[in-house]
Amino acid sequence: MELCDLTYIKHLSNGDNEFLISLIDIFVKHTPDALEEIKLSYAKKDYETIRRVAHRIKLSIYSLKINTISNEIKALSLLDKEKLTDYDIKCAITKIDITISKVIQELKELHP
Amino acid sequence: MGLRTFIVEDDPFYGELLKHYLSLNKEFDVSLFKNGRDCLNNMYKKPHIVSVDFGLPDMRGDVLMKKIKDINPYTHVIIISGQEEIAVAVELLKSGADDYIEKGNNTKELLWNSILKIQEKIELIKEIEELKEQINIKYDFEKNIIGRSAAIRKTFTLIEKAIKTSINVSITGETGTGKELVAKAIHYSSSSKNSPFVAVDMAAIPSELMESELFGHEKGAFTGAVTTNIGKFERAHCGTLFLDEIAELDLNLQSKILRALQEKEIYRVGGTKAIKLNFRLITATHKNLMNEVQEKRFREDLYYRVIGLPIVMPPLRDRDNDILVLAKHFTEVFSKENSLQNFTFSTDAKDKLMQHAYPGNVRELKAIVDLACVMCTDFLITASDITFSSTGNSDDFWENERTIKEYNTEIIRRFLNRYNFDVISVANKLDIGKSTIYNLLKNGEIKK
Numbered sequence: 001m002e003l004c005d006l007t008y009i010k011h012l013s014n015g016d017n018e019f020l021i022s023l024i025d026i027f028v029k030h031t032p033d034a035l036e037e038i039k040l041s042y043a044k045k046d047y048e049t050i051r052r053v054a055h056r057i058k059l060s061i062y063s064l065k066i067n068t069i070s071n072e073i074k075a076l077s078l079l080d081k082e083k084l085t086d087y088d089i090k091c092a093i094t095k096i097d098i099t100i101s102k103v104i105q106e107l108k109e110l111h112p
Numbered sequence: 113m114g115l116r117t118f119i120v121e122d123d124p125f126y127g128e129l130l131k132h133y134l135s136l137n138k139e140f141d142v143s144l145f146k147n148g149r150d151c152l153n154n155m156y157k158k159p160h161i162v163s164v165d166f167g168l169p170d171m172r173g174d175v176l177m178k179k180i181k182d183i184n185p186y187t188h189v190i191i192i193s194g195q196e197e198i199a200v201a202v203e204l205l206k207s208g209a210d211d212y213i214e215k216g217n218n219t220k221e222l223l224w225n226s227i228l229k230i231q232e233k234i235e236l237i238k239e240i241e242e243l244k245e246q247i248n249i250k251y252d253f254e255k256n257i258i259g260r261s262a263a264i265r266k267t268f269t270l271i272e273k274a275i276k277t278s279i280n281v282s283i284t285g286e287t288g289t290g291k292e293l294v295a296k297a298i299h300y301s302s303s304s305k306n307s308p309f310v311a312v313d314m315a316a317i318p319s320e321l322m323e324s325e326l327f328g329h330e331k332g333a334f335t336g337a338v339t340t341n342i343g344k345f346e347r348a349h350c351g352t353l354f355l356d357e358i359a360e361l362d363l364n365l366q367s368k369i370l371r372a373l374q375e376k377e378i379y380r381v382g383g384t385k386a387i388k389l390n391f392r393l394i395t396a397t398h399k400n401l402m403n404e405v406q407e408k409r410f411r412e413d414l415y416y417r418v419i420g421l422p423i424v425m426p427p428l429r430d431r432d433n434d435i436l437v438l439a440k441h442f443t444e445v446f447s448k449e450n451s452l453q454n455f456t457f458s459t460d461a462k463d464k465l466m467q468h469a470y471p472g473n474v475r476e477l478k479a480i481v482d483l484a485c486v487m488c489t490d491f492l493i494t495a496s497d498i499t500f501s502s503t504g505n506s507d508d509f510w511e512n513e514r515t516i517k518e519y520n521t522e523i524i525r526r527f528l529n530r531y532n533f534d535v536i537s538v539a540n541k542l543d544i545g546k547s548t549i550y551n552l553l554k555n556g557e558i559k560k
Contacts, residue, residue, distance in 0.1 A: 012133055019132055026125045055167050055215070060125035062217055 003103045005065035027060055028104050035097050038076070042093055050089070051079040069099045114141030115231050118162040120151045120176065121192075122169050130163070133220045140227065148176040155183045161230055163223055165215075166193030166200075174204060181208055188230045192219060247300055257293060258441045259434040263426035267294070270423045275301045282358075282418055283396040285425025286530070288473030291396040292356060294423060298394060299352040307351030312344050315357040322365055324381050327372070333382025345378050348391040358418065359397040359404050363411065370414045393418060400532045428470040428477060435465055438474060442481040443493070455485055460495040468500055471530075524549055525558045 006020075013020040034057045041049040054076035061073050072092040075084060084092075117140050121127035124146065131144045143159075145151040148171040151162065162180055166173035177189045188210040193200065201212040210233075211226040213219055257264070257271075274281045275298055283291045292311065299309040317325050324333075328343030345353060355361075361369065372378045373393065377386045395418045404410035428435060436457070443455040457465070461484070470476050480498060488497040514522070527538040528549070535553075539546045552558045 009129070012129065014136065016132075023125060023128055023132075026128055030124050052167050052169070056123045057125075058123075059129075059215060059219065060123055063126065063129060 003066055003068060003099060003106060005067075008065055009063055024107050024110075027064065028107055031057060031060065031100055032104070035093075035100055038093055039097070042089060047079050047081060047089075050076055050093075054079070064103065066099060066103055069096045072096050115139055115161065115227070115234075116157060116159040117142045117227060118145060118151055118154065118159045119143070120145045120148060120162060120164045120168060122146050122165060122167075130220055130223065134224065134227065137224070139231070147171075148179070151176065152179055152183070155180065155187075158184060159187055160234060161188045161190065161210075161227055163190045163192060163227075166191055166204075174207060177204070177207065177209060188234070190223065190226050190230075192223065244306065257290060257297060258438050259431055260437060261426075261431040261434045263431050264434060267423060267425060270421060271298055271301075274298045274421050274423070278302070278304070278392045280393045280418060280420030281395075281423060282401070282420055283394065283423045283425060284401065285396075285398065286427050286471075286473055287398050288470075288475030289425035289427060290474055291398075291425055292354070294425065295352070295354045295356075295394040295396060299354075299392075302352075302392070304351050304392065308348055309352045309354065310344050310348040311354040311356060313356045315360045319362050319365070322361075323368065326365075326369070327378045327380055328383075329381035330383045333380070337382065340380070343378070343380065345372060345389060345391070346380075346387060349389050350391065352392045352394055354394045354396070355418075356396045357398070358395040359399040359401060359410060361410075363409075366411045366414050370411060370417060373414075373417045393420070398532075400534050400537075403532055403534055428473045435470070435477065436462055438477055439465055439481050442478050443485055446482055446485045452485075453491055455488065455491045455493055458492060458494045461493045461498055464495045464498050521552060521557055524552060528558060 009023055010020060013023070034053050037053050038050050041047075041053070054073055058073050058077045061069060072095050076089070076092055076096075079089070117134060119127055119130050119134070119142060121130060121144065127144045127146065131142050134140050134142045143154065143157075145154065148164075148168050151164075162177075164173045164176050164180075168176065171179075173191050173193060177191065180187050180189055189208065190211045190213060191204050191209045192213045192215055193204075201214075204212050210230055213222045213226060257268070259265075271294060281295070281298060283294055285291050295311070296309060299305060312326065314322070324337075324341065324343065326343050326345055328341050328346055329337050331337060331340045372389075375386075376390065377388050379386060401410060401415055401419070405412050405415050428438075439457065443457075446452070447454050465477075465480075468480075472479075480500065481493075483499060484493045484497040487499075488494065524538065524542065524544075527542060528535070531537045531541070535546055535549050539549055549558075
């Protein structure tokens with residue numbers, strides 16, 4: 001796996017493979033919906049929803065060690081309009097969206 | 113029964129992860145809810161702990177916490193938040209959150225530790241409640257002040273009157289009659305039983321430390337006062353202050369105590385701020401306080417402040433058959449404490465117990481019975497198992513042969529000691545003239 005690292009959640013699963021698969025299923029099923037909500041919110045300039053949804057999925061991303069987008073998800077979860085321009089937000093969302101799509105593809109290949 | 117723990121987390125991935133992780137502890141019974149509404153709908157399950165994500169979709173964490181506390185104020189709430197602002201954390205803790213955890217990589221470990229701490233707290237609270245209940249049982253006077261004599265029944269009536277009000281109570285009686293037991297019985301049976309009972313033995317505290325001990329002191333009030341110290345009066349706020357051996361107070365401190373009782377406020381040593389207090393005062397002494405007033409050793413105005421409802425604890429020798437009732441009770445306690453079968457008294461043992469004067473009262477009787485339980489064989493206590501060792505008992509009295517006059521003087525001396533040199537009481541008790549006693553005191557045959 002290139003973009004994520006399952007070591008941490010495997011360790012937490014404590015050998016319970018069924019739980020590990022169910023956890024991956026949850027990520028695969030719910031994270032695209034969350035990203036869709038973020039993109040729609042950006043279109044409506046609803047920054048509060050962007051912050052809330054980013055905060056919600058932040059720990060899933062940390063748990064799967066998707067380190068390439070950890071700064072972006074943190075920035076969105078703290079969304080400070082004085083520090084981030086609309087362009088910054090758009091770039092962060094795009095990067096997160098592309099990376100998550102690839103991670104999901106990898107996870108599906110691993111656990112079809 | 114497991115520690116019922118609710119997790120309210122809108123991220124299903126992280127929620128499941130937390131649930132799985134916490135469930136590794138078999139003592140945790142974990143349920144997961146994805147929003148505040150579902151959590152509130154399940155509050156009937158009476159969770160011990162609710163872990164709340166601050167940024168829930170349907171309500172903020174602080175709002176959910178308030179609703180949880182409204183339903184059950186005893187539910188512990190942990191807030192998990194990504195706010196990363198100290199001010200938010202402080203506000204949440206002030207509003208009643210038990211802990212605040214920042215959402216991050218080590219959230220679940222912090223949550224685990226926080227739950228363990230709360231579990232410890234819950235167990236301690238439970239233990240304290242059980243101890244309080246035990247104290248209430250221990251000082252339930254009807255079960256624990258043993259006796260059926262007219263003298264002790266009169267005391268029971270007065271205790272009942274004291275329990276129903278918050279009147280100050282003054283208890284007098286010889287040593288070993290159970291003055292502190294009565295003070296505790298009044299407190300733990302009264303409406304302020306859940307507030308502190310603070311006992312101070314005035315005879316045991318050096319006079320130079322007494323003021324600081326009673327009223328507390330401010331930091332720097334005197335050499336060695338490195339921290340502010342709260343005194344006994346303040347500790348007794350809303351409860352009962354029991355001043356044992358109050359007759360031992362020196363006159364200087366008596367005026368300060370009088371002021372505290374009159375104004376219902378105190379000043380710590382070195383302090384300038386008046387501290388308002390409310391407590392019931394129970395005092396005890398083995399001396400005749402009115403005599404102390406007449407002898408100018410106790411302030412009259414303080415006497416009237418503390419006297420309240422006077423309860424006189426009868427000496428054991430005036431409690432008729434209570435000696436045997438108590439002796440039986442003490443054997444039962446001894447049996448229970450040592451996991452032994454019950455003891456019985458032979459007739460000669462009962463007679464011997466009834467004939468003794470018990471200058472040490474109930475305390476002395478208990479020591480005698482405990483020793484007899486150890487000394488006897490086959491759980492039957494006979495006269496030979498009963499040993500009187502206190503000073504002033506009848507055996508000592510007859511040890512040296514004396515003249516009738518010497519016996520008379522000795523009897524009067526012993527009675528004067530027993531009644532704190534209250535000449536009138538002794539004259540009445542012995543049915544002799546007061547002048548006889550005054551003459552013995554005057555010519556030095558009896559010394560104070």
